[in-house]
Amino acid sequence: MSDLDCVVIGYNEGDFDGYRAMCESAGPRSAEYQIFRKEHLVVDGRPVPWLEAFSLLRNKVTGRSDRYHVGEVANLATLYLANFLSRHGLCAEPVSLFSAELDRLADLLDRRPAVVAITTTFYVNILPVVPIVEFVRAHAPSAHVVVGGPLIDNLCVDGITEVVQDLFFAMSADSYVLESQGEHALVEIVEAVRGRSDLSTVSNVVLCPDGESWQLTRKRPENNDLNQASIDWRSFPAELIGPTAQTRTARSCAFKCSFCDYPSRAGALATASVDTVRKELRAMAELGVRNLVFVDDTFNVPPKRFKEICRMMIEEDLGLSWYSYFRCSNARDEEAFDLAAASGCAGVFLGIESGDPGVLDNMHKLAQDSQYRVGIQRLNERGITTFASIIVGFPGETASTVGNTVEFLNETRPTFWRAQPWWANPRSPVYRNKEVFGIDGAGYHWSHRTMSAEEAASQTDRMFDEVTGSVWLPLYDFDFWSLPYLAGKGVGVDELLPMLRLSQQIMRHRDSGSGDPRQLSELERRFEAAVGAVAPAPPRFRYQVSA
Incomplete structure (x- = not known):
């Protein structure tokens, strides 16, 4: 039996190109497209989020493949749940940012964990969950996959409707935790899977026992003490x-x-x-x-x-x-x-x-x-x-x-x-x-x-x-929340302010549709120079370089 009981996976930011396509499809006057226009820059002809632009322009200076991402700050939900499991005698490992830690995640899955838990703190739809489940299935097909967190709570606001049934099947997990806290439910799921006992005895879990219909086990609100559950x-x-x-x-x-x-x-x-x-x-x-x-x-x-x-x-x-x-x-x-x-x-x-x-x-x-x-x-x-x-x-x-x-x-x-x-x-x-x-x-x-x-x-x-x-x-x-992250890399507010002012000017000029292209190019040149002038500490994450 594996020494690893559970892997807890944090955030999956998804594909920015897919996000762009979704925003564009909503229409030029939509709220989605307005938000998109004011949160990206263009590097080498490709729209990218601000920190990716920062990373790519830094790499032109350094020749490295560094990826600066706020997800480098350890995901608190994964740390908290791994710690909670540890306090109950179980071995768990956290993975903060799915897309940036695929190699580490694959190594953890090679250890054949009994359970893989997927958190959904920042998700408003199931799209970020699906590729995580697919990756886990490919590397650890015997692992029990459980999804919990705010997304599940929000999906089930009107109960486990036919639409929710379809969404649960689309995510392809083995179970779902329906409880605003859910820590104890996760402990009991891991213990049940390891002991090959009946999961239907675990409260606040949605299961599909007959393969056709998802059903909620007994509902029992959790009230976990923050002092007893504090992180070691x-x-x-x-x-x-x-x-x-x-x-x-x-x-x-x-x-x-x-x-x-x-x-x-x-x-x-x-x-x-x-x-x-x-x-x-x-x-x-x-x-x-x-x-x-x-x-x-x-x-x-x-x-x-x-x-x-x-x-x-x-x-x-x-x-x-x-x-x-x-x-x-x-x-x-x-x-x-x-x-x-x-x-x-x-x-x-x-x-x-x-x-x-x-x-x-x-x-x-x-x-x-x-x-x-x-x-x-x-x-x-x-x-x-x-x-x-x-x-x-x-x-x-x-x-x-x-x-x-x-x-x-x-x-x-x-x-x-x-x-x-x-x-x-x-x-x-x-x-x-x-x-x-x-x-x-x-x-x-x-x-x-x-x-x-x-x-x-x-x-x-x-x-x-x-x-x-x-x-x-x-x-x-x-x-x-990128401010404390970048401060940890040695880039303070005084250095960020001129870069962010320039990016704001770039967005304003670009979105006006009537500006001088030469002026836009000059603003982009100044932004690239400003990024090249700072000297942040290297990040833990790297871009995958094709062979």
Whole structure:
């Protein structure tokens, strides 16, 4: 019997050319195509995401085949699940980024693991799952393949319908975990497969016992204790973790914004103790981690606990720079900002969503324009990088409210910003009032009384042109979380800003359709020179070079 019980596979970013084709097929005025246009550059005639452009242009200078990708930061879900299995006496190995670790994954599958678990944290459809299952089947045909995570939860919102039955067959896994946490279900699946016992006794699992119909076993909500399930970082090799790492100190969110269904899926807010956080940070620092990403949905909530964690980090003095989601409305005094800065806060993700009070009310953000303004000012004063995330087109949005958001961004001047058309989630609380707002449709294909998805895309382009006090961040395989990753490679915000300003100019000039081609070529030349001038540490990943 193999010494390896389970391989846990993280993110598969998919094929960018396929993504481009999907966005283009949605139409030139669609939200999908608008997003695509503002997250890619062209290198040697081929559209590529920002970090791939960075990698390819660096390789022209170095002659190497380096691949910089934020997925080099160890996927927290895979580490957490591998650690959870280990705590239950099982041997598990994490794989963070599928496409970049095929050789390592193949070696692990050669060890004939009993189970291969596939996480789906960032997926909105089954397309990224299918090639992972195919790869596993080719290299370890006897392994039991289980898929779990948010994708499965979202697919089954209306039960295991005929459509879901078809999707489960299309993914071709052996079982699916239907539970917002699911850690214990995975443990019991691995134990059952190894012991050749009946999987139907495991709660929260979807099985196909007759080969014709998928059926859910007994439903039993999990409530896993974050202290007992904390990660033993010393069990992972330093080279797997690297200089930048993610961790979490809480599960779920204390707020109920009307565009988000996460709290309803994740349950009540649960937190780890400050002492548990202390132990994890000590172990991470010993491994060589220098940039820390807290993935808690609202790291500075509750405010009292946030201050306690900051004081602990100041006391420990581990040399960590940290990044997190941050809610300005809950940083209620100067002390909160002072403690954040003194404890090593380097950057924060601000879910601003809108600069219009009426739209914020419709979102149930429980935050006021003045709180955002004061919060960004306090963060900027302390040299903390700020990123403002904006939703365009939520019910109540008009051209006038978008103008208010443009004005807000130009006056507050966060370091970075990005806007996206609203993704209409039928599971979100706002759909309880769909008749009130006149919401029709879902995803990026919707309309309501004050705007349509196509109009939201147009207004997002308008913002791209009119926001001048802040720098645009691309989304695809980049986003705010690439900042700590690149900091770990020795590329800081001061070096990134001129490159990102140039890429923003390139996108604006390219998408205008009426610019001088020579000017576009000059901007691209300057961008290539700027990339060539930095000297990042080599990444762990490489492009596959054809023989």
